[in-house]
Amino acid sequence: MASPEAVGSTDEFIKGLWRENPVFVQVLGMCPVLAVTNSGVNALSMGLATTFVIVLSNTLVSTLRNFIPKEVRIATFILIIATFVTVVDYLIQAISLDIHRALGAFISLIVVNCLILGRAEAFASKNGVGASIMDGLGMGIGFTFALLCLGGVREILGSGTLFGLALFPAGFQPWVVMILPSGGFFTLGVLLLVFNRIKSRQDEKRAVLQEATS
Amino acid sequence: MDKAREGETIRVWPMYRALVGVGMLCGLLIVTVFVLTLPVIERNQAEALERAVFQVLPGAISKRSFLLGEDDAFRPAQAGDPPPQTVHAGFDAGGNLVGIAVQGQGMGYQDVIRVLYGYAPGRQAIIGLQVLASKETPGLGDKIEKDPAFLENFHALDVSLDAGGQAIAHPIEPVKSGEKTDPWQIDGITGATISSKAIAGILREGSRHWIPRIYHQRRVFESAGGSDGES
Numbered sequence: 001m002a003s004p005e006a007v008g009s010t011d012e013f014i015k016g017l018w019r020e021n022p023v024f025v026q027v028l029g030m031c032p033v034l035a036v037t038n039s040g041v042n043a044l045s046m047g048l049a050t051t052f053v054i055v056l057s058n059t060l061v062s063t064l065r066n067f068i069p070k071e072v073r074i075a076t077f078i079l080i081i082a083t084f085v086t087v088v089d090y091l092i093q094a095i096s097l098d099i100h101r102a103l104g105a106f107i108s109l110i111v112v113n114c115l116i117l118g119r120a121e122a123f124a125s126k127n128g129v130g131a132s133i134m135d136g137l138g139m140g141i142g143f144t145f146a147l148l149c150l151g152g153v154r155e156i157l158g159s160g161t162l163f164g165l166a167l168f169p170a171g172f173q174p175w176v177v178m179i180l181p182s183g184g185f186f187t188l189g190v191l192l193l194v195f196n197r198i199k200s201r202q203d204e205k206r207a208v209l210q211e212a213t214s
Numbered sequence: 215m216d217k218a219r220e221g222e223t224i225r226v227w228p229m230y231r232a233l234v235g236v237g238m239l240c241g242l243l244i245v246t247v248f249v250l251t252l253p254v255i256e257r258n259q260a261e262a263l264e265r266a267v268f269q270v271l272p273g274a275i276s277k278r279s280f281l282l283g284e285d286d287a288f289r290p291a292q293a294g295d296p297p298p299q300t301v302h303a304g305f306d307a308g309g310n311l312v313g314i315a316v317q318g319q320g321m322g323y324q325d326v327i328r329v330l331y332g333y334a335p336g337r338q339a340i341i342g343l344q345v346l347a348s349k350e351t352p353g354l355g356d357k358i359e360k361d362p363a364f365l366e367n368f369h370a371l372d373v374s375l376d377a378g379g380q381a382i383a384h385p386i387e388p389v390k391s392g393e394k395t396d397p398w399q400i401d402g403i404t405g406a407t408i409s410s411k412a413i414a415g416i417l418r419e420g421s422r423h424w425i426p427r428i429y430h431q432r433r434v435f436e437s438a439g440g441s442d443g444e445s
Contacts, residue, residue: 064236068232068236069228071225071229079233079236079240080240083243086244086247090247093255094255097255097259097262101347105324105349105350105351108349
């Protein structure tokens with residue numbers, strides 16, 4: 001039987017994927033969500049970069065949580081987040097300059113993604129390192145999943161490709177609007193609608209089940 | 215009184231300790247990653263520059279790099295020559311000179327913009343431009359890289375020399391979007407005025423320095439067409 005600590009850590013991980021998904025439930029970090037999801041590769045790159053920053057900043061914030069006085073905690077958290085964003089900026093430049101150019105100023109703007117500061121303040125500064133890593137990992141993967149949902153839909157309809165691979169015959173006329181900003185808003189609206197419909201159905205079922213058992 | 219001062223010291227010291235300590239740790243981390251990734255980033259930038267040369271010189275399939283020496287004469291560049299003084303001559307399949315690719319940079323709205331542009335001495339015009347690095351505002355300033363109407367300005371931008379052959383007859387000037395009437399004007403972008411003016415400024419300053427020198431020494435580049443170029 002799994003120990004309560006292991007169950008706790010698993011729960012911290014899973015909550016970010018679905019129940020508390022940063023995009024579909026908390027509606028956080030909308031700026032990169034709408035701006036860089038015009039292709040699957042961009043969405044995946046931004047998602048992984050954000051996951052890297054959130055996991056490492058959560059780890060360091062949690063490690064130093066007893067060392068940082070509450071009066072300067074926000075300044076210290078921002079310093080830590082900005083450091084990991086700079087690190088990820090260098091790493092992306094080393095991996096691919098094309099991806100770095102495609103993501104443009106949005107890499108630097110990861111610093112101001114409220115999701116990352118939010119997790120540092122609400123979770124990592126109050127919990128242990130293991131739980132904070134799992135929380136960061138879950139939130140990061142949940143964020144990447146949401147970006148990929150948007151990026152996938154927009155690239156398939158807007159360019160007729162997925163990760164650069166052609167999906168339709170030569171006669172396919174792409175919906176250019178989908179890779180423009182308006183396509184981002186439209187896709188996000190539809191996905192939020194679908195996600196919330198699924199979630200409310202699950203909640204209804206759970207309520208019925210609870211009523212039946214009580 | 216002493217107690218109050220002591221209380222203040224107790225509160226302030228942990229704050230200094232936390233901010234300075236975390237700052238030092240973060241500084242160390244950034245410098246370490248910078249040093250480790252710098253050789254790879256420089257190699258990637260060199261490869262990107264190679265690709266950009268062929269994009270700003272349409273039709274070129276090989277290139278040779280030249281360095282502008284202190285005597286104002288171009289000579290074949292060696293590895294390790296300073297990039298700002300290096301230009302790249304592009305040649306077509308027949309070994310004929312297509313043009314010269316020149317780097318330029320200037321301050322944009324957010325940060326320094328670095329560009330590469332192609333100059334064809336035969337046409338006395340800029341025939342291509344690519345933005346190498348920019349952090350302009352997403353959705354506005356970054357149109358300098360993507361807006362087809364703006365990039366159309368750089369297919370035949372006139373930079374002819376005057377009768378004396380020492381200066382540009384009509385320095386490049388930016389105009390409002392849709393108001394271009396002369397071939398030396400650049401149609402700006404609505405919503406990205408500062409960024410598009412910055413590009414015009416980079417080209418105007420760069421062309422003033424480079425184009426008279428390149429034009430008068432074009433034989434140096436043309437004669438290099440028959441020798442082995444890098445493709």
